[in-house]
Amino acid sequence: MLFREVKALIGKDIRLELKQKYVLNGILLYLLSTVFVTYLAFEEVITPETWNSLFWIILLFVGVNGISKSFVQESPARYIYYYTIASPQAVVLSKILYNLLLMAILSLLSFGMFLLLMGNQVVNLELFILALFLGSFGLSSILTMVAAIASRASNNFSLMAVLSFPIILPLLLTLMKISRMALSGPEWPGATGPLVILVTINLAVIILAYLLFPYLWRD
Amino acid sequence: MTDSSLIKGLWWKLLALLLLLYAVIYGFFIEVPYFEVTKESIRNVFYHVGMWFGMSAMLITSFIFSIRYLRGFREKEDIVAVEAANVGIFFGILGLITGMIWAKSTWGAFWVRDPKLDGAAVGMFIYLAYMVLRGSINDIHKRAKVSAVFNIFAFILWIVFVMVLPRLAGSTIHPGQDGAPVMALNLSGSTRIVFYPAMIGWILLGFWIMNLRIRIKRLGIRD
Numbered sequence: 001m002l003f004r005e006v007k008a009l010i011g012k013d014i015r016l017e018l019k020q021k022y023v024l025n026g027i028l029l030y031l032l033s034t035v036f037v038t039y040l041a042f043e044e045v046i047t048p049e050t051w052n053s054l055f056w057i058i059l060l061f062v063g064v065n066g067i068s069k070s071f072v073q074e075s076p077a078r079y080i081y082y083y084t085i086a087s088p089q090a091v092v093l094s095k096i097l098y099n100l101l102l103m104a105i106l107s108l109l110s111f112g113m114f115l116l117l118m119g120n121q122v123v124n125l126e127l128f129i130l131a132l133f134l135g136s137f138g139l140s141s142i143l144t145m146v147a148a149i150a151s152r153a154s155n156n157f158s159l160m161a162v163l164s165f166p167i168i169l170p171l172l173l174t175l176m177k178i179s180r181m182a183l184s185g186p187e188w189p190g191a192t193g194p195l196v197i198l199v200t201i202n203l204a205v206i207i208l209a210y211l212l213f214p215y216l217w218r219d
Numbered sequence: 220m221t222d223s224s225l226i227k228g229l230w231w232k233l234l235a236l237l238l239l240l241y242a243v244i245y246g247f248f249i250e251v252p253y254f255e256v257t258k259e260s261i262r263n264v265f266y267h268v269g270m271w272f273g274m275s276a277m278l279i280t281s282f283i284f285s286i287r288y289l290r291g292f293r294e295k296e297d298i299v300a301v302e303a304a305n306v307g308i309f310f311g312i313l314g315l316i317t318g319m320i321w322a323k324s325t326w327g328a329f330w331v332r333d334p335k336l337d338g339a340a341v342g343m344f345i346y347l348a349y350m351v352l353r354g355s356i357n358d359i360h361k362r363a364k365v366s367a368v369f370n371i372f373a374f375i376l377w378i379v380f381v382m383v384l385p386r387l388a389g390s391t392i393h394p395g396q397d398g399a400p401v402m403a404l405n406l407s408g409s410t411r412i413v414f415y416p417a418m419i420g421w422i423l424l425g426f427w428i429m430n431l432r433i434r435i436k437r438l439g440i441r442d
Contacts, residue, residue, distance in 0.1 A: 145372060152365045153355040162351055166344035167373045170380040177387050197383055201376075208375060212368045215289055219361065 002093070005086050009094035014101075016074075023073070027066045027102075031110055034058050039117040048183040051121045055114055056176050059139070060168065062106050067099050067143040068160040071151035083217065092213035096144045096206070103136035121183050127191055128182035131175055134198050138171040141205045148216045174198050232427055238420030242266075246413050256325050263321050265413055269421035270314030271339070276422040277307030277429065278342070282374040285367040294440075297363035300370060301353065302432040304346050306425055311343050334384040335393040341380055345373045 017024055038054050046054075071079075082091060111132065122128045146164040150156050178194045181187075246265040254261060281303035288296040318336070319329045330336065352369055356362040 142376075149352070149365055149369050149372075152361060153352060154357075155355055159352060159355060162348045163369065163373075166341045166348060167376040169341055170376060170383050173387055174383065194387065197386070201379060201383075204375065204379065208372055212372060215364055215368050 002087065002090050005090035006094045006097065009082075009086060009090060010098050013094065013098040020073075023069065027062065027106070028109070030065055031058070031062045031106055032113060034061065035110060035113040035117065042118075046118045046121075048121045049180070051114070051118060052176060052180050052183055055110065056135075056172060056179070059103075059107055059110055059135070060165075060172060062110065063103055063139040063143050064160055064164060066102055066106060067140065067147050068150065068157055070095050070099065070144055070147040072156060088214040088217035089210055091217060092144065092148070092209050095148075096141045096209065099140035099144050100137050103140045104133065107132045107136050123184065124182040124186045124188070127188065128179055130195075131178045131182060131198075134195070134202065135171070135175045138175070138198065138202050138205065139168070141202065141209060142168050142171060145205070145209050145213070148213060152216060171198070171201050174201065226426060226430060231423055235420050235423035235427055238416045239424060242269075242413055242417035242420055246417065249413055250409055252410065260321060260324055263317065264410075265417045267314060267317040267321055268414075269417055270310050270317060272418045273421040273425040274307050274310035274314060274339075274342070277303045277310060277425050278346070278374065280426075280429070281307060281370060285370040285374075288363060288367045289371075292360070292364070294359070294363065295437075297367065298433055298436050298440075299429075300367065302429050302436060304349060304370070305432065306429045308343065308346050308350075309428075310421075310425060311339060311346070315339060315343070333393050334381075338377075338381040338384055342377055345377055349373065 035058060038058065042050065042054070111128075143160075143164055146160060146167070150159040150163060153159055174194050174197050178191055178198065181191050181194075242265050246262055251259070251261050281300045284296045284300035284303065287293075288300060318339075322331060322336075323329050349366060349369060353362055353366045356365060
């Protein structure tokens, strides 16, 4: 039941996104121009450390921008309609999965832009791709919850940043740690600890979202 | 008025006063272990660390009352959650200030890159954001509900942050943890007889301030 609802809601979100292409185009352009600005600003001084920090900070900003619309893009009346036909758990899970898809595309694109403009610094590509995927998942789940919280308040956008930056830090720092390893050498063993932390954070956030979202969904 | 969210009685307030007076007076008389970096300033451990204990007690209280609010939607519990967070922020800022002054004299800088300091600062960011969130919702029931959700979500992620960060950063300059290079906080028996009473005193003082703030808030609502 839950699974079918989630599937239908994700399908709805994808169709909606493809219909209103300007939103998606806006976020893609935001990503491309931000990477280009940093490329121009940093000229020749890209060390692996800077590469790593810039990459994840840009991805964080892109994520905040792309996900903040999650619960405000449709009319309030339509949300009331969804409320009558779908369970809140299905709504939040579908949003998280849809945003995961969005973040995965954006992070791969961002990685491609970095490769193109700032050269390849990644040594252990498999580990880096794994970090990208787990990172997209974590960013999507935390930011979806924060978007749901911020959508209930006025001045949605600045709230989105203020609320999400401090609570996203454990995820972001763990990701940076893993990807720093992927940049510095091909070895895997040191990455197990941070990877376990990363998976734990993701699981905790999903459970919290599942339990807490119903309180945000009904008025 | 019988409700569980206010602590009754006079004895614990007197106890708080006695413990803090004891900590302030005897804390300056007691023989302390000598370290080259800290010298006599090690006595600050009775006061600076107390801020951290007070803050933790307040933030845990705030977290518990946010959960309790979501279980019954009683406004009283929302007031406890927000006032506990307010007092927690107060203690947190005092802890940052006392820590920064102490850090300047021992480590030579007001701020050093360290998991403990960063953890405390991020905690402050979270609870200040909590206050901003509350400020931007007008409907009181909606405000209580949404901010309770944020409080629970953020508190758990903050705990994760505080636990995870030292493991990512490796070594730390701040004591109170394994492998602190500068000054191991192995309080000798004589210091402990001031340290633990002082910590209890600071926590009780936190609850006292919180109780007063809750009562003021309730008077405002009844008007």
